[in-house]
Amino acid sequence: MRLEVKDLAAFRGDRRIFAGVSFVIEPGVAATLRGPNGSGKTTLLRALAGLSRPAAGDAVAADASLQQERDLYQERIAYAGHADAVKPAMTPREALRFWGDYFDTPRAELDERVEAALTQFELTDFADRPAGRLSAGQRRRTGLARLLLLERPIWLLDEPFNALDANAVDALARIIQSHLNAGGAALLALHGPSPLREDATFNMTDFTAVAPPASDPFLDGFDDVFAQTEPLP
């Protein structure tokens, strides 16, 4: 499935982050998002996931628009952020069963899909151990295994290889590759080298540089305010 981003802009409070973000990710392509810390990679991914309302612009997944058909758009997107969304008191199997259930996976398929996701992410050995007693990398894999349950065509991944050992990096790269081979698309925010073929790379600095100044009602048209020295009685 194709993801098209059109002229997207975001502000955080009074501060502009980026503007004029436009690119297309074709099916089968894993695009990489690069840029220094604080350049808005996470903000862009969250906006594309539909978590925050962009200040301007739109994103279109296949034919569903983020601004107009938000629900339909979101049904095509899976997002994995910095945090794993795994409760310390729940085991990986329970966590996956819950998320599968919450995201309306058909009951009949739930068990099967959970087991398949556990196997693919090599989690079966500790699938029944509370996540609080797992390593950071194991929790990370549990969080990422959610992607396989949802069966959504476009993956937005924020630093997915963080905390993963070499083995797990390879496994995740294989999983992303098979997702691409099946016609999916992915956008990865990355710092380090990518274990995947970098089909397309977008640099956040291109988008922050062209960002026009924010329209701030407390900033505009105010030139005379501090010149006003009318005495307050």
Added chain:
Amino acid sequence: MRALFLRDLRLALRLGGGAGLSLSFFFIVAAVIGFSVEPDPKLLAQVGPGAVLIATALAALISLDRLFQADFEDGSLEQIALGPAPLEAAVLSKAAAHWATTGLPATLCAPLLAQMFQVPDAATLTLTLALAVGAPALSLTGAVGAALTLGVRRGGLLLSVIVAPMFSPTLILGAVAARAAALQLDPSSALLLLAAITIGALAIAPFAAAAALRINVN
């Protein structure tokens, strides 16, 4: 929505700070009120309903600050917001789970506590009924407070200051109903008003809380 309700219930039963601890807190508060007044049976019977109501409200209050905060910190709230169900429904499930682990056990144990305070049987029955119809409103309005203070570091105290005034109509009506029953008057109008507050909160609170969550998650 059932999934989220069951998950919260399971987490509450499994973790410290869950339902068991909340119920113990409920008993401790009521007992401390009992210790701190003169052990005169007539006085105790008068204080009893109030003690049970305060204990219920406090038991609901102390577990509120984790209602959304825990999910916010570990990224679950983002995923909940991205799920197919509207955020309002998620708020409702979480408030229902909160009620099931605080308000419901308190309601079930209220007759026992009322007996310890030697509250007359009629008043005990009315008080329990009042909690049954009124306690859900505590979890619902509390969810709004929890959603509003989500982004605040150490927001527990702020949450209490915001939520306690919203609890007051429910607490006042609960006390009115119990006193009416003790005086052998008809408590039904107070009970109906309590139910009205709960139904009103059911209709409005999920929207207010979801609006606050959206502002905070954004």
Added chain:
Amino acid sequence: MAQNSTADDGSARPSIWRFANPHEFMRLTGRLLPWITPLAIVTLVVGLLWALLAELPPHPQGERVRIMFIHVPAAMMGINIYAMMIVASLIGLIRRHPVSHLAAKAAAPIGAVYMLAALVSGAFWGAPTWGAWWDFGDARLMAALILFFFYLGYIALWNAIEDPTSASELAAVLCLFGSIFAFLARYVSAFWNTLHQKTSLSAIDGKELVDDAIFVPLMVLFVANYLVFFVLLMISMRTEIRARRVQALRVAEG
């Protein structure tokens, strides 16, 4: 952040929303304040002196009845300011006008002080008259206290959230949702009274108000308090806008 579509072409499109723009607001209030401020002070002084010195008709409470001149306007302002905050919050949420949010924010401490003044003056009035500083059985007292708590919660929420945009929207949600319970508290506490057989503390209703000697200075004080509130609100909002502007300038400079 809302767009300021009517920044400088306000005169071309005469609309009340023009003043929702910080710049327009500063200009208008900058012109109004030098006139309204002295008016408010004069009205307040006249009203208070009148209330203090006027010859009152014989009254069972004697001179104590003069507390009313503080108590009644304060209570009225405390309630009306909350109502104003509800309107301002609604406008802020629906039309996304930052100045509207600021109006609600600036009004809250003023309303809280009025409410506190009403509670304290009420206690000083009640103590000699009914022998009690406070009565949990009285619906008005309960409702006033709960409203005071709402003010405190509202102010605390504003102060606790760093990002001004989220703070304004969250505080508006609290104001609107809380208002339902503030009104509920009023009627629910009235319910309490039906069981609580005790003299009502409500002394100001009834025939006293009919007497002009009380009615006229009370009306002057009503007007004076509205003017004082307006002046304080404007000064406070202007301060707030300047603070926000300093913040915006800092951000713009990086």
